[in-house]
Amino acid sequence: MKKYKKILLIGGEGYVGSVVKNYFLAKNFYVDSIDCLLYENETSVISNNSENYNFKYGELSQIDKITKINDYDLIILFAGLVGDPVVRKYSKLSTKINVYDIQNIIIFLSKKYKNNFFFISTCSNYGLMQNNDRANEDFNLNPISNYAKAKVSAEKLIMNTKNNASYKPTIFRFATAFGISPRMRFDLTLNQFVLDIYNNIPLEIYDPDTWRPYCHVQDFAQILYQTYKLNYKKRYFEIFNAGFNNNHSTKRELVYKIVKLLNTDMKNIKFINKKGSDQRNYKVDFSKINEKVLLKQKFTIKKGITELKKYLDNNIFKNYSINSNKGNFKVIRKVR
Ligand SMILES: NC(=O)c1ccc[n+]([C@@H]2O[C@H](COP(=O)([O-])OP(=O)(O)OC[C@H]3O[C@@H](n4cnc5c(N)ncnc54)[C@H](O)[C@@H]3O)[C@@H](O)[C@H]2O)c1
Structure with a gap:
């Protein structure tokens, strides 16, 4: 009998994790997923009944x-x-989870775990950049939010374990995700713009000319899988920006594209030329991952908008914006 490889996804029922879970299952892996279902995202668990998939309810800090x-x-x-x-x-809970629990698990894995470890970080680490720059992996990090600051600290900790490591870590700085997932999020820029414009919900867009790279969740799954297939020496203690150079956009351009593809107008959309609470502006260089890893991009921004439209046309996700990371608290329509 063929022996399949076994992987563990911590937070495997989230927006990205649940797509990655299905991707590895389709490649004949055994997949265990640990998640405390913070967002009542049980739909992700019940959406898969593969016998190679095993869900374990639990907290990151209890993993051992x-x-x-x-x-x-x-x-x-x-x-x-x-x-x-x-x-x-x-803020208190996020300091506990994003700072202490994550740092503890990194230290634990670095000493006790002998195999491959992928840490998912973010391009938000680049924060605020000048428009002409493009950040490669060596570019100065300039995290603005506590969310990104915690990621930068976790990355540093991983890199500092190098001289005394039992594990084989790789760090991925993800672009902003979009696309369909069993645990859907409509608080992400592209997904939210499409949903709101589709439903004619008034949209106020701050900092409309700031740049961001986007990447489809299926493409993230492909990136993780193909990087895993590399000889580990090519990814051992490496940092990769994860995404594609052709998927950058300003919010303004993104809106124009969506309006055109949805065949609608700008009536309910207001660009506000004032600084909002999220001023991130960064263009990222994804050459390293695309040179080292065999990738075939599946989704451009345009294809992602068309995919979302198809689901909305079929009345899926009709009232879905409440089920996001703005979640069980009041939905804020302003995109900052
Ligand atoms: N979505 C994006 O645009 C994006 C961009 C860059 C990086 N990332 C990174 O990708 C990863 C996944 O993001 P996502 O969009 O899927 O987020 P998500 O909120 O949908 O998923 C996170 C999952 O982790 C679970 N979780 C949270 N705290 C936990 C804990 N203490 N113990 C066990 N489970 C816990 C939640 O229940 C959820 O299922 C994150 O590390 C995020 O920083 C995401």
Whole structure:
């Protein structure tokens, strides 16, 4: 009988994790997922009944009690409070999870775990940049939010474990995600713009000319899988920006594209030329991952908008914006 590899996703029922879970299952991996279902995201758990998938309810900080880490060939850490709004709203909890629990698990894995470890970080680490620059992995980090500051600290900690490491870590700085997932998020720029413009909900857009790179969740899954397939020496203690150079946009250009593809107008859309609470502005150089790893981009921004439109046309996600990381608290329509 063929022996399949076993992987563990921590935070595997989240927006990105649940897509990655399905991707690795389709590649015949055994997938264990640990998640405390912060957003009542059980839909992600029940959306998959593969016998190679095993869900374990639990907290990141309890991982040594829930599972045997050395059973896994790869552990991917997605868990945390994700995005600035939720981190600001739950600042104590986010310090506990994003700073202390994550740092503890990194130290634990660095000493006790012998295999591959992928840490999911963010391009938000680049924060505020001048328009002509493009950040490669060596570019100065300038995190603005506590969310990104915690990621930068976790990255530094991982890199500092190098001289005394039992594990084989790789760090991925993800672009901003978009696309369909079993645990859908509509608080992400592209997804939210499409939903609101589709539903004719008034949209106020601050800092409309700031740049951001975007990447589809399916493409993230592909990036993780293909990087895993590399000889580990090519990814050992490496940092990769994860995304594609052709998927950059300002918010303003993004809106124009959506309006055109949805065949609608700008009536309910207001660009506000004032600084909002999220002034991130960065263009990222994704050459390293695209040169080292065999990737075939599946989704441009345009294709992602068309995909979302198809789901909305079929009445899926009709009233979905409440089920996001702005979540169980009041939905804020302003995109800052
Ligand atoms: N979505 C994006 O645009 C984006 C961009 C860059 C980086 N990332 C990174 O990708 C990862 C996944 O993001 P996402 O969009 O899927 O977020 P998400 O909020 O949908 O998923 C996070 C998951 O972690 C779980 N979780 C949170 N705290 C936990 C804990 N203490 N113990 C166990 N489970 C816990 C939640 O229940 C949730 O299922 C995060 O590390 C995030 O920083 C995401």
